[in-house]
Amino acid sequence: MFIGHYALAFAGKKFDRLPSLAIMFIAVQLLDLLWPIFVLLGIETFEVEVGNTAMTPLNFISYPYSHSLFAAIIWAVLFSTVYFLFTKNKKGSVLLGLLVCSHWVLDFLTHAPDLQLSPFSSTRVGLGLWNFPVVEIIVEVGLFVTGVYLYFKTVSPKRKIAFWTLIIFFLGMYFMNIYGPPPPSMNAVAWSANAMWLFVLWAWWIEKKQT
Numbered sequence: 001m002f003i004g005h006y007a008l009a010f011a012g013k014k015f016d017r018l019p020s021l022a023i024m025f026i027a028v029q030l031l032d033l034l035w036p037i038f039v040l041l042g043i044e045t046f047e048v049e050v051g052n053t054a055m056t057p058l059n060f061i062s063y064p065y066s067h068s069l070f071a072a073i074i075w076a077v078l079f080s081t082v083y084f085l086f087t088k089n090k091k092g093s094v095l096l097g098l099l100v101c102s103h104w105v106l107d108f109l110t111h112a113p114d115l116q117l118s119p120f121s122s123t124r125v126g127l128g129l130w131n132f133p134v135v136e137i138i139v140e141v142g143l144f145v146t147g148v149y150l151y152f153k154t155v156s157p158k159r160k161i162a163f164w165t166l167i168i169f170f171l172g173m174y175f176m177n178i179y180g181p182p183p184p185s186m187n188a189v190a191w192s193a194n195a196m197w198l199f200v201l202w203a204w205w206i207e208k209k210q211t
């Protein structure tokens with residue numbers, strides 16, 4: 001799951017407009033923002049294996065600290081606690097915690113059974129939608145379009161171009177990941193995954209007050 005995660009950040013703005021879209025982007029992708037760091041530190045590992053599932057050439061060998069259910073809950077609690085300490089916004093912090101957990105739920109839908117329940121458990125789960133491309137594309141693009149629909153009216157006129165450029169960029173990357181050539185190596189994937197921080201900056205720019 002990639003753009004489907006961001007759909008929930010867009011939709012989240014409907015329920016509580018207090019956390020900024022940039023913070024929402026960090027929440028929904030927190031596990032995927034931690035993952036390349038853990039990979040580069042040698043704590044987690046995966047390999048490029050063409051055909052691992054029909055839609056992704058990545059074989060997630062071990063990623064219990066970023067992507068087990070237990071770890072997701074811990075990260076969610078930490079993230080919402082830090083947000084609460086800074087803002088005293090109870091509703092916003094609960095929403096952010098749920099958004100962090102939503103990443104695991106959506107990954108559970110798409111990944112092959114490679115998600116551990118906890119770092120101490122060898123049970124691995126995942127419904128494997130990535131092996132059913134048509135269904136996966138309908139579900140993920142459907143989620144994304146719904147999220148964008150819920151959010152787009154709140155974008156200020158001066159940021160409309162920045163917003164729609166981001167949406168087109170997301171869709172382009174999503175389809176390139178599916179139909180483009182496989183990445184050359186694990187390190188290439190891990191380094192480029194850090195570029196997801198750019199989306200956080202982009203979201204901040206979209207909502208930045210104009211003076």
Ligand SMILES: [Zn+2]
Binds near residue numbers: 031032067103
């Ligand atoms: Zn993930």
